[in-house]
Amino acid sequence: MAKKFTxxxxxxxxxxxxxxxxxxxxxxxxxxxxAEIVSSPEAAxxxxxxxxxxxxxxxxxxxxxxxxxxxxxxxxxxxxxIRANRVxxxxxxxxxxxxxxx
Amino acid sequence: xxxxxxxxxxFVRERSAQFRDQVQRRLTGALTEEEFRPLRxxxxxxxQLHAYMLRLAIPYGAMRGEQMRxxxxxxxxxxxxxxxxxxxxxxxxxxxxxxxxxxxLDHLADVEMHAIQSSGNCIRNTTSxxxxxxxxxEIEDPRITGEMIRQWSSLHPEFMFLGRKFKIAVSATEExxxxxxxxxxGIQIVRNEAGEAGYKVLVGGGLGRTPMIGKVxxxxxxxxDLLPYLEAxxxxxxxxxxxDNKYKARIKILVHKLGIEEYAARVEEEFASLxxxxxxxxxxxxxxxxxFALPAFKAAAEExxxxxxxxxxxxxxxxxxxxxxxxxxxxxxxxATISLKPIGGAPGDATAEQMRLMAAVAEAHSLDELRVTHExxxxxxxxxxxxxxxxxxxxxxxxxxxxxxxxxxxxxxCPGLDYCNLATARSIPVAQNIAExxxxxxxxxxxxxxxxxxxxxINACGHHHIGHIGILGLDKAGVESxxxxxxxxxxxxxxxxxxxxxxxxxxxVTGAIETLIETYLDQRETGxxxxxxxxxxxxxxxxxxxxxxx
Numbered sequence: 001m002a003k004k005f006t007x008x009x010x011x012x013x014x015x016x017x018x019x020x021x022x023x024x025x026x027x028x029x030x031x032x033x034x035a036e037i038v039s040s041p042e043a044a045x046x047x048x049x050x051x052x053x054x055x056x057x058x059x060x061x062x063x064x065x066x067x068x069x070x071x072x073x074x075x076x077x078x079x080x081x082i083r084a085n086r087v088x089x090x091x092x093x094x095x096x097x098x099x100x101x102x
Numbered sequence: 103x104x105x106x107x108x109x110x111x112x113f114v115r116e117r118s119a120q121f122r123d124q125v126q127r128r129l130t131g132a133l134t135e136e137e138f139r140p141l142r143x144x145x146x147x148x149x150q151l152h153a154y155m156l157r158l159a160i161p162y163g164a165m166r167g168e169q170m171r172x173x174x175x176x177x178x179x180x181x182x183x184x185x186x187x188x189x190x191x192x193x194x195x196x197x198x199x200x201x202x203x204x205x206x207l208d209h210l211a212d213v214e215m216h217a218i219q220s221s222g223n224c225i226r227n228t229t230s231x232x233x234x235x236x237x238x239x240e241i242e243d244p245r246i247t248g249e250m251i252r253q254w255s256s257l258h259p260e261f262m263f264l265g266r267k268f269k270i271a272v273s274a275t276e277e278x279x280x281x282x283x284x285x286x287x288g289i290q291i292v293r294n295e296a297g298e299a300g301y302k303v304l305v306g307g308g309l310g311r312t313p314m315i316g317k318v319x320x321x322x323x324x325x326x327d328l329l330p331y332l333e334a335x336x337x338x339x340x341x342x343x344x345x346d347n348k349y350k351a352r353i354k355i356l357v358h359k360l361g362i363e364e365y366a367a368r369v370e371e372e373f374a375s376l377x378x379x380x381x382x383x384x385x386x387x388x389x390x391x392x393x394f395a396l397p398a399f400k401a402a403a404e405e406x407x408x409x410x411x412x413x414x415x416x417x418x419x420x421x422x423x424x425x426x427x428x429x430x431x432x433x434x435x436x437x438a439t440i441s442l443k444p445i446g447g448a449p450g451d452a453t454a455e456q457m458r459l460m461a462a463v464a465e466a467h468s469l470d471e472l473r474v475t476h477e478x479x480x481x482x483x484x485x486x487x488x489x490x491x492x493x494x495x496x497x498x499x500x501x502x503x504x505x506x507x508x509x510x511x512x513x514x515x516c517p518g519l520d521y522c523n524l525a526t527a528r529s530i531p532v533a534q535n536i537a538e539x540x541x542x543x544x545x546x547x548x549x550x551x552x553x554x555x556x557x558x559x560i561n562a563c564g565h566h567h568i569g570h571i572g573i574l575g576l577d578k579a580g581v582e583s584x585x586x587x588x589x590x591x592x593x594x595x596x597x598x599x600x601x602x603x604x605x606x607x608x609x610x611v612t613g614a615i616e617t618l619i620e621t622y623l624d625q626r627e628t629g630x631x632x633x634x635x636x637x638x639x640x641x642x643x644x645x646x647x648x649x650x651x652x
Contacts (some may be wrong), residue, residue: 017199018153058131083151088520090531
């Protein structure tokens with residue numbers, strides 16, 4: 001039986017700094033909350049085709065689709081949830097923001 | 103310490119300039135990512151979950167204070183103020199930007215450092231005993247051999263595109279502190295019956311998804327034959343090893359398939375056919391050895407009155423000396439380990455401030471030498487016993503005084519799912535939870551020597567197979583699951599740990615480790631370590647208590 005489609009967003013790493021980025025439908029953002037969610041396999045297929053475009057390659061590395069929970073706008077898989085948060089899950093002392101807050 | 107000659111310096115500069123051009127061409131679109139990826143990997147630059155990761159090569163883990171200070175500068179200027187020391191005796195920066203990497207490589211070249219061959223299917227950074235040149239029991243300094251191999255393997259035209267990565271370790275003592283039995287090639291400096299120094303060569307060890315202990319390829323190899331013999335060993339692998347399946351492409355798979363006798367026969371046949379120049383190699387060995395002449399030790403009494411007194415007066419210092427200080431070959435000196443495993447910290451991480459302090463301490467108190475260990479700690483190899491208390495006091499000021507070398511909280515952990523693209527589960531938070539559970543120094547002392555090693559995926563960068571307790575994080579239908587192995591060991595009695603049974607969830611795994619340690623404490627006989635008890639009573643006793651409640 002074919003796997004049921006889960007709404008998805010397109011992600012990649014930014015070429016210049018490696019940051020996790022998400023496709024808004026028009027540009028790349030570091031905020032998953034602004035990502036364009038595709039809700040059908042057909043729309044996902046178009047997005048995947050688009051991700052191979054040379055203009056994408058000039059800005060990002062390795063685009064791929066990530067399944068997302070639409071209500072929370074969080075990735076379904078832990079790995080992607082960690083990427084979306086853009087920091088490790090533990091309080092690492094060298095995080096400049098945390099050091100400032102300490 | 104080895105110092106670059108003109109060739110080394112020019113080579114590293116040229117390589118840095120070459121990479122700057124490659125980055126520029128990637129940014130302008132002249133190179134596709136597919137074309138650029140192998141180029142960046144050959145320069146140690148990975149793309150991980152959150153950012154690029156730059157892995158440097160620190161030959162046999164040895165550094166000068168100036169080099170460590172440079173790492174601090176790079177951490178601060180180009181990263182997030184810290185670096186991660188690895189089980190390959192290297193350092194990784196977790197947050198560099200692509201556009202900055204050429205500048206970082208230039209800075210590294212300023213202090214005779216680079217990132218060449220720290221990735222890719224080539225001969226990687228050769229590792230060695232962190233006590234090299236200081237250990238009382240070594241036959242001769244293994245760094246000389248390590249440097250010979252570094253120079254031979256750098257840009258070796260035949261071995262730049264092997265079937266898989268290739269790792270070599272060198273040790274010169276009976277006690278194996280370099281884990282040579284789990285390397286593609288392990289080299290032990292030994293003496294033959296005539297008293298001549300030479301090499302015992304092991305082949306086909308390794309961890310990853312198919313862990314194996316290396317087998318003896320040659321019981322005794324004359325020193326001058328080392329490079330042609332390595333050439334023959336790698337050539338057989340390169341010719342007959344698989345390339346159709348990356349998971350079966352390591353040398354250990356070929357050695358296992360052919361059998362060690364057949365593999366050795368092919369190596370000997372190849373070795374016999376090679377043109378050799380033993381005199382030249384011996385000359386080169388002598389040239390390199392001159393860089394590793396004994397440093398200028400000061401004459402001192404073997405016992406230090408100050409050291410004895412301060413141990414009596416300061417329990418914290420006494421605990422550190424007991425666990426982190428090792429005998430030295432030179433009277434009046436000691437080897438000190440700086441633990442990068444503070445309770446609650448990320449194993450192997452050091453901030454720029456800590457790196458600067460370690461550099462200063464090395465310059466002032468360790469004849470300007472530091473070593474990175476495969477256990478993700480830092481060694482000060484040459485500290486005068488009279489200065490140990492001062493060294494400890496300085497280290498304490500930056501939280502570098504954890505007295506836990508070889509103890510339950512000295513946990514080895516890979517970056518895991520918090521950083522790594524390949525990981526399937528988190529490692530560092532598991533290490534932190536376990537360390538916090540056993541933080542009480544009295545409890546650590548009661549447990550005694552115990553190595554816990556954690557990998558966040560089957561590739562085993564955290565060396566879980568050779569931990570007395572090994573933890574392997576996997577993904578089971580989207581949920582982190584941790585398999586536990588027992589009885590692994592990395593030293594001269596190396597062994598691959600045995601899997602206990604079904605895995606544990608992230609929330610359960612610390613409790614499982616507590617149960618295993620309680621079982622050990624119940625079962626042990628007087629004076630036994632965890633490993634000794636395990637080897638005596640076997641897996642079943644631990645398994646029964648671990649799964650009793652299930």
